[in-house]
Amino acid sequence: MKAPLSWIKDYVDVPAHVTTDELTRRLTLTGLKLEAVESPGREITGPLVIGRVLTMEPEPQKNGKTINWCTVDVGDANGTGEPQGIVCGAHNFAPGDLVVTVLPGGVLPGGFAIGARKTYGHLSAGMICSARELGLGEDHDGIIVLPPDAGEPGQDVRPVLGLDEEVIELEVNPDRAYALSLRGIAREALVSVEGADRFRDPAVRDTPAPNADGHPVVVEDPAGCPVFVARKVTGFDPTAPTPDFMVRRITAAGMRPISLAVDVTNYVMLETGRPIHGYDADKVQGAIVVRRAREGERLTTLDGTTRELDPADLVVTDDSGIIGLGGVMGGETTEMSGSTTSILVEAAHWDAVSMFRTGRRHKITSEAGRRNERGVDPTICEAAADRVVELLVEHGGGQAHPGVTVVGSPPAVPAIRMAADLPQRVAGLPIDSRTVVASLQAVGCRVDADGADVEVVPPPWRPDLTDPQDLTEEVIRLVGYDAIPSVLPTPPSGRGLTRAQRLRRRIGRTLAGEGFVEVVSFPFVGASDLDDLGLTADDPRRDLLELSNPLNAEAGFLTSTLLPGLLRTAGKNVGHGNDDVAIFETATVTLPRHAGPAAILPVDRRPTDEEFAALDAALPAQPLHLAVVAAGDADSGGWWGESRPVTWADAVEAVRSVAAALGLEVTASAVELAPWHPGRCAELSVDGEVVGHAGEVHPTVCQAFGLPKRSVAAEVDLDLLMARAVDLRRAPSFSSYPVAKEDVALVVDTGVPAAEVEQALREGAGELLESIRLFDVYTGEQVGPGRKSLAYALRFRAPDRTLKEGEAAAARDSAVALAAERTGATQRA
Template identity: 70%
Template sequence: MKAPVSWIREYVDLPDGVTTEDLTARLTALGLKLEAIESASAGITGPLVVGRVLTMEPEPQKNGKTINWCTVDVGDANGTGEPQGIVCGAHNFAPGDLVVVILPGGVLPGNFEISARKTYGHLSAGMICSARELGLGDDHDGIIVLPAAAGAPGDDAFDVLGLREEVVEFEINPDRAYALSLRGIAREAALAYGAPYRDPADRDVPGPNRDGYPVVVDDPVGCPMFVARKVTGFDPAAPTPDWMATRLQQAGMRPISLAVDVTNYVMLETGRPIHGYDADKLQGPIRVRRAAEGETLTTLDGTLRTLSAEDLVVTDDSGIIGLGGVMGGETTEMSETTTNVLVEAAHWDATSMFRTGKRHKISSEAGKRNERGVDPVITPAAADRVVELLTTYGGGTADPGVTVVGTAPERPHITISYDLPARVSGMDIDAATTVANLEAVGCALVKDDSTLTATPPPWRPDLNDPFDLVEEVARIVGYENVPSVLPRDAAGRGLTREQRLRRRVGRTLAGAGCVEVISFPFIGDAALDALGLPADDPLRTTVRLANPLSSEEPSYTTTLLPGLLKAAARNLSRGASGVSLFETGTVAFPVDRGPAPIYGVDWRPSDSELAKLFEALPEQPLHLAVVLSGERERAGWWGEGREAGWADAIGLVRRLAAELGVELEVVAASRAPWHPGRCAQLRVAGVELGHAGELHPKVCAAFGIPVRSAAVEIDLDLLMKHARDVTPGPDFSTYPQAKEDVALVVAADVTSADVEAALREGAGDLLESIRLFDVYTSEQLGADKKSLAFALRFRAPDRTLTEEETAAARDAAVALAAERTGAVQRS
C-alpha cells in the first residue's frame, strides 16, 4: 500500500518536526512493515522551473514532422534574465501558457542529462517537459501546461508539481485490511503519536428512502449490506482534477477517467471498494444472489467466465451484470458516453470473495480488500463521498433517492481479564494501560472488577478472541519492551532414541562417502513406469493429494528412489565423475479405514478422538535410500579407479547394520527396479528390511545415469527398532590368529551368502571372521559349477590354537556347507 505523506497529514495532526523516517519507524513498530520511501523527484536534479511561452514558430521539416521554435521566459533562472530558446515537438500549448522547463545542467529520470545543443538548425537550451519525461505518468503526447496561478517565470517547479512529495509503501499483512487505505494508515499514525485524528468516513449522509434504485438481496449472508446512489447529468468528458490524478499516481494507480478515478480515489481514501454502473444500461431492479452452476459472465477484462454455485453475482432483468465484490460485467460498464451513474457500495462476505477470486484467478484492488474484510459501517458514507466528487467535478446532480438494503453485521463481544496482556507478553502492563490501549484501537469497553468486555470496531474484523486483544495492547506498548528470557532446560531430557539413531545413520553414511539430499516426496505414474514396476506392484498404490503442486506428480511417494535417481542424473550431467547420495524420509501407503473425522478448532480433541483421527492416516514408515553411480574409487598414481557396483550397495547396509549392532541377513532376490540377477533382499530377524543391488539397465537409461549403477532402499524404522542403543566394542585377544583358506565347488545357482552362513555356523565359536575373496569358473569345473574361495580366521580368547583345533573347526565348517549346499572342497 502506497500512501503520500501529505495525504496522511490531512487526517492526523502529527507533531512538528516529525520526519517521514520517524513516522515510518513508528508505524513499522505498530505492525505496518515499511517497504520503501519514494519521492516523485527521484532521478531529477538541476534547475527545473516555471516558464512562460513568449513566441512559438512552427517549422515543417523534410521528414514530415513539424517542430516549434520557442522563446520562453524563465526569469533569472538562467542567470541572464533573457528569454530561453528551446525546440519543442509538442503542439498542445500556445504563447502565454505556463510550462515546465528544465535548463542545461539538469538531469531527468533515466540519467538523461540536459545540455544546450544544436538541433533542427537552432541552439536549443533546455527542454519543455511532458509528464512522462518527468516520470509523472505515461502521457507523452503533449507537454505539461500549468494553471495560470501556478507561479511566475523562474519559480521552482518542484513545489508546483509536488515533486518533493514523499510516498511511503507498506507491506500490509492479510489480517490488517483496514491499513489498505489512507483512513487506516492515518489512524495508525494517530495511534503512534497520540495525535488528533479526523476520520474521512465521518460525514453526514442522507437516510434511505423509497425513491432509491430498487435492490433485492437474496443472500444476506453473502451480502449483508447494499447501498445504491444515483448521479444524473454527469459530464463524461469532465477531466479528473490534477490533485486527484496526482494522488492516484502516487498511490500506484493510473488515472483513467473521472468516473473511474473517483471510485478508485474513495477506495484508497476509505478502504471501501466502490463499483459504478452506466445507469442507462441497467434493465430493471438489481438483485444479489448466488449463481447457478454453469452460468456465464463476461467480466470487464473481456474474459468469459463459467460461474460456480458458490459465486455471488449481481443481476438485473437482462441477467448477470457483475461478479459481486470482485469484478463488474461488460454489459453495464461505464464509458465515454455515460451520463447517468449508479453508484454501488456493498459489503460482501470475505470468505466468498476469497474463494471466488481464487476460483476465477482474478486479482484486483477491490477484491484484495473485500476478501480481507472491510468496514461495513462506512458503506453509506463511501457512496456519499463518491456522489459528492462526481457532482463537484463532473457537473452531475445527486438523485434524491437513497437505497440501503440490510445492516452491518454485529461484532462479537470479547471478555478479557485485565492481567492477560501482562501474563502473555511478560511485560509490566497494568489494568489502566490495557483499558487505554483497547480504547485507542477503537474498542467499546464494559468494565467490571476483574474482567472487561470489549466490542471491536467494525474496521477490525481480525479481532475475534482475547489473544487478538492481547496483541493490540502489546504492540502499542511496544514489542521492543518484551523481556528476553532464556527457557530453562529441563533436567534429564535430550535427544530421543530415534533422533540419536538417525544421527548415527547419517554419520555412518557420511563416513562412507555419501552425501545427504532432500527431494520432493511426490510422485506420478511416469516415475513409477521409469522404475519398471509391474502393474500390480504395491508401490503403485499411492496416496493421492487433494491439491497437488503438480498434476504430473499428484501423489505422495511410496519410494525414495525416483528423487535420488533424478538428483544423481543432475549431478552427473553437470560433470561429476561419480555420486554417492542418500536420503531419509517418510513414504506413504494408503489404508482403507474410512474418512478422517473433522473436529472443530476451538477445543483440543480428546484422546479417543485423536486416536480416530490417526487411524485414518496412511501408513508412513521412515525409509532410507542410497544411490551409487559412476566413479566410486578414483584413479591415481596408486592405481586404477573403480566404478560403483552392487557390492558397494550391499556393503553400505552391512556397515550400517554393524554400526547399529543389528545382525543382517542377505539373500538373493528379484525385485524391480533392480537387475534380476544382481539384487539382494535384506532381512532383520527374518523380516524383510529392503533391497540392494545393481539397477536394471532400462531403469538407468530411463533416469539418464550410467549402467551398473547401484541402489539401496530399506525400512529405517525397522532397522532402528532392532538397533542397540550402545553397540559393544569388539573383544580383543592377545593370542595369535590361525588362518585357513577353503575353496568349495557348488552349483552355479547357489549363493555365496548361503555357503558363508553354513561355514560360519559349522566353524563354531572359534571363528573370528570369514571373507569371500575369489569366485572362479572354468570349463573343467563345468558350465553349471563355480568355485568359491573363503578366508577363515580363527582365534581363541584364552590360548593359542593348535593345528588340530584349527583343522577340526575348518573341517566342521566344510562338512556343514557340504550338507546344506552340496559344496565339494577343491584339493
Template identity: 65%
Template structure:
C-alpha cells in the same frame, strides 16, 4: 501502500516536533513495516516553471512519427521574456494550456541534464514535462496539463506540483487490510502516540452523515447474499463529463502512484485510498434494468475494462444487468458500462464482498487490482454508505452534478464478532507486567467495546479489523501497543538429565558411517508424480504408487507425497553427473508415507487444547509414515591414475554399504536374491535380519539408469531405517582381540546355482561354533569340472580362541562341523 505525510496529518494531530523518521519508527513497531521515505521532486534542479502554450505546429517525420513545434510563454524565467521554442512528442495539449517546463540548465531525476539542442530541425530550448519525467508516476503517454487556475507563466512549478512532500511507503501484511488506506494509516499514527490513556487526536474521515435507504434509487438484487451481503447504490445526474480533476486530488493520486484519468474515475480512486472502500462507477445510460449480483453461468463471457474477453467460471461472483455480466465483483468492471467522455448520469456502487470469493476470482483470471487487493484481505463492512456519500459529494462539488434523492441499500452488513478471554492473558503470554487497566485501554484504543466481568474480558471487535478472531489476536494487539521491545529476554532453563534420544543418536551414527565411507548427504523435496514412478519402472499395481495427495502442492507437476526416497536421490545423482562429476556417492534420510485410508484429518481451533477423542481422530487420519534411508552410487568410485585404472560402481558396492552400516549398528544381516524394480533382475539383493526385510540393494535396471541420466551399472540401496534402528541393540559391543595365534582353514563347497553364497555362509557360521572368528568368500567357480547347473564357492575360515592356543585337531573339527551343517542346510558337497 504509499501515504503522503500531509494527508496523514489531515486526519491526525501529530506532535509538532515529530519528524517523518520518528513517525515511521513508531509505525514500524506497530506492524507497518517501512519500505521507503520519498520526497516528491527529489533529484530535480534548476528552473522548473509554469508555461503557457502559445502555438503548437504538428510536423510529420520520415520515420512516421509526428512531433510538435511549440512556442511556450515562460514569463521572465528565461531571462528575456520572449517565448521559448520547444519540440514535444506528446499530443494531449492544445494552445492556451498551462504546462510544466524545465529550462536549459535544469536537471531531471536520474541526473538527466537539460540543454538547448538541435533536434528535428529546430533548436529546442527546454522540455515540456510528463509525470514520469518528473518522477511523479509511470505515465509517459502525455505531458502534465495544469488546471486553468494555475499560476501565471514563469512561476516556479514546484509549489503547484506539491514538490517537497514527504511520502512514506509501507509494506502491509495481509492481515492488516485497513492500512491500505489513509484512514487506516492515520489511525495507526494516532495509536503510535498512545500513552495508556489517549493517542494523538484522530479525525475519522468516515464520520460522515449520509441519507438512509428509501428504495427509490437504482434497483439492486442480491441473488448471492453469501458473496455480497451488502450493496449500496447512489446516483448523480447532470454530471459535466469534461470537468477537470481538482489539483489536490491529482496530486494525492500521483503521490500514491495512480495516474489521473478523468474526474469521475479519479474520485472513485481517491475515496478508495482515503477510506479503504473500493468504489465502482457505471454510466447509467448504459445500464439495462436492475443491477443483479449473482454467480456466473456456464459459458458466460465478460469483456473487462482492460479490453480482455474472459471466460467465466460458475464460481465467479458477477455484477450483471439485463444485458448479462457487466463486472467481476470486487475485481474489475466491464467495458460495456464504462464511464466515458459523454457520461452525464453516474451510478455509484459501494458494496461489501466476501474475501475468499474475490481472491479466487482474481487468481483464476490472473487479474490483481487495487480493489481486489483490499476486498480479499477484508474491508470494513460499514463503509459502503459512507464511501458512496463521499463519492457523491465530490462529484457534485467538482463535476457540477446533482445528487439523486433515491438511495438503494440491499442486504445488511455482517455483525461484529465478540471475543472472550482472561483479562490477564496478555501479561501471561508476553511475560510483560501488563495490568488489567492497560489491557482494557489498549483494546479500546483500537476500537473494541470492552466489558470486564470478574477475571473475564469480552471485546466486541471493530468492524475494520476482520483479522481479530480469537483471544491471541487480542493479545497481539495489546502487546504491540505496549511495545514489543518491552518483551523480556529470558533464556529457557535447560532440562537436566536429558540429551539426545536413542533415535537421534542412531541417526547421527548412520550419517557418520556413510560419510566415513565417502558418501555425501543430500536433501531433496519429497514430492512426486506418476511420472516419477514410471521412471522407476514400477508396475501399475505396485503399492508404492499409492500416494498421499497434497491439497496445495508446490508444483502441479509433483502433486503427491513420496512413498520412496529414490526419486529425489536419483535426480540429484543424475544432476551432479550431468554437471561433470566423474562419480557420485550420495545418501539421504527421508520420511515417506502411505495413505491410511481414513479420510482427511479434522481441523480444530487454536483457542484450546484438543480433547483426547480429538487427538485420537487426528492420529487415526495421519498417513502411515516411516524413515527410509537411500544410497546411490554411480560412475567412478575410485579415481584412476598412474597407480592404476579407475574402479566404477558395481552391484556389490550398494550391498557393501548396507553391510557396513549393519555391522556398525551390531545388526546381523543376510543377503538373499530378489527381483524388485528399480533393480536389475539377478543383481538385486533383499537385505534380511531374522524374519524381517530391511530393504533392497544392487544394480539399477538399465531403463532406470537412462531415465535419470545415470551410467549403466549404477547401484542403489533402500533401507527401512525405523526397523533397522528398532532392532539395533542399545549398546554396541566392542570388538574382542586375542593375542593367540589364528588357525586357517579353507573349504570349497559345490552347490546348485540357485543356492546363494549368503545361505552357505550362514550355515558355515552356525556349524563352526564359537571358535570361528571370520568367514570370507574368496572364489566362485562354474565349469565343466563340477557339472552343469552347479557352482563352487571357496571360503576362508579363521579360528581362534580368546584365552588359549588351539589344540591340534580343534580347528579341523570345527571346520568339519561347519561343512556338515552346510551340507545339511544347503546340499553342499566338499570339493576334492
C-alpha cells in the same frame, strides 16, 4: 499501501518536530511496516521551471508528423531573460498557457539528460514536459498544462507539482484492512506518534436521509450484502478534467488516473477505504437486484473477459440481466464512458469471505476486491457515497439527484469480555487497567470496566478484533513491543536422545566413514519415474498415494521407494562433471493401506479410542528407508596405484557396514528385481527376514537417470534393522591363545550362492570358529563346466586354552561335511 505525507496530515496534526523517519519508525513499531519512502522529484535535477507559451507554430513533417515550434518565456531561469525556443510534438496546449519546462542541464527520471540540440531544423533548447516524463503518471500524449494562477515564468515548478512530496509505502497485513486507506493510516499516526492530535475523520459527515425518490434496489441476500447505498448525479460533464491535486494524489498512491468519474471513486476509496462503483445511469434498466448467481449465467466484466458464474457468486442485476460481480468488478454493459452524463453511485458492504472466494474463483485482483475481501467499515457507505457525489458535482459540473437509497443496516459488532490483567500477563509488563482501557479506546473501541474484567465493543472498521487475544495485541502494540523485556525461559533438563535418534546417528556416522555423502530429495514421484526404474505393472511399488494438490503435475504421488530421487540426484552430479559419486538418504516412504478416507470428526469432544484407531488405520504406512547410490570409482587412482571402479559388492558392503554398526549380520542371496541387473542383485536378510536389496543398476535404468553403466544402489528398511539393533555395544573379547588356520576349497554348482556355502561352514565348524572369509572364486577346466570353486579361510581359536593337535582339523571336517550335505559341495583336491 502508498500514502503521500501531506494527505496523511490532512486528517491528523503531527508535531512539526516529528520527521518522516520518526513517523515511519513509530508506525512500524505499532504494526505498519515501512517498505520505502519515495519522492517523485528525487530523480529530477537541474532547472525545472514554469514557462509561458508565447508562440506556437505547427510544422508538418515528411513522415506525416506535425511538430510545434514554440517560444517559451522562462523568466530569468535561462540566464538571459530571452524566450526559449523549444520543439514539442504535443498539441494539447496553446499560446498563453503555463507549462512545465526543463532547461538544458536538467536531468529527468531514468537519467535522461536535457541539452540544446538541433532537431526538425531548429535548435531546441529544453523540453516541455508531460506527466510521464516527470515520473508522475503514464500520460505522455499531452504535456502538463498548469492552472493560470500556478505562478510566474521562471519560478521553480517543484512545489506546484508536489514533486518534493514524500510518499510513505507501508506493508499492510491482511488483518489490518483499515490501513488500506488514508483514514486508517492517519488514525494509526494519531495513536503511534506522541503529540499527534485532532484526528479529522473523512468518513464523518452529514448525509441526506434516505427517501423514496432514490433508485429502486432489492437485496435478496442480506447476509452477502448487508448494506447497499445508491445515489445519482445528473448533468455531469464527461469531458471535465480531473483536478491536479487529485491526479497527483492518486498517482502517488500507486493508481493510474483514468477519467474524472473513475478518479473520484478511486480517490474516495483511498481516502476512506470504502470501495465505490459507478454505473452509467442511462444504461441501467429498472431496479437493481442483489442476489446469488444462477447455474449457467455469464458476465462480461470490465476487463473484457466473459466469465462463467458460480452459484456462490454475489451479483448485481437489473432488468437486462447481470451488470456486475458484486464487490469485485463491474460489467461492460453499464460501464461509464466518455459520453456518460448521468452516474449512479453504488456504495455497498459485501461479505468478506464471499468476496475472497469469488476473487480467487475467477482469478480477479482489483483494488476494490483487495479491500472488500479483508473487511471494510460497513457504517460509512452513506458518507462515502455522499463524498463521491460532492466531488462529481464540484469538479464535473453535475447536479446531485435528490433521491437517496439505503437498503439494510450494518451488522452489529458483538462485545468481547476480557480480564483486565490479560495484557500484563501476556507481555510480562506492568500494564494497569487504566492503560488497558485508554489503549483500547485509542483504537476506537467502546470499553466498559466491570470489576476485574472489561467489556469491549470493537469499532466497525476493525473486523479483525474478535477475541481477548486480539485486544491484548492492541494494548501491547500501543504500550510498545520494544518495551517487552527479553527474558529467555529456563529450559528443562534434557532427556537425551531417543533410541531411534541414537541409531540413526550411528547409521549416518557409519556411512560417512565409508565415504558416502547424505542428501535430501523431494518425496514426490510420477508414473514416468517408476517406468524409468523398469518396474513391472504388478510391482507393489507402483501402488502409490496420490496427492490432491501436488507441487508438480508430473510428480503427483508420494514415493514408495527412495531410489528415483537418489538416482536423479546422482545423475545431476555426474552431469555436472562429478564422475565419482557416493550418496545416501534416510527418509520415510509411503505405502497405502487402502483403508478408505479418514472420517471428519466433530471438534466439541475428544475422539473415542475406536475413532483414534480408525484414524490411524486410514493413515498410510510410512516406514523409514535407507538408500545408497554410487557411480564411478570407489578408490581413486594415482602414483600409489590404479583406481578401482565400484561394483555390486560395494553396495552390499555398505549395507553390511550399517548392519554391523547396529550389531547385526546381513545375509546376501541372489535374486532378480528391478531396477537391478539380473544376476547382479542380492536380497539382504537378517535372521531370515528380508530387509532390502543391493547390487548393480540395470543399464537401461542408468541411461534413464544419466548415470554411467555399472552404477550400484541399495535400499533397505531401516525400521526392520533398528528394531533388531543392539542398543548397548559391548567391546569384543579377544583370546590371547594362538590361532589355528585351516583353508578349504569346495566345488559347487555355479547357481549355488556363496553365502549358503558360508553359512553351512559356519554352523558345521561349531564354537571354535573365530572367523570365515571367502578369498577366491575359480571357474575353469579344472572344476568342469557349470561348476565353481569357492576357497575359504577358516580361523579357529579357543578363549581359554591352546587348541590340541587335530581339534582344528576336526572342526574343519565337520564344517565341510555340513556344506556337502546342504549344498552338494565336494572338496577340491
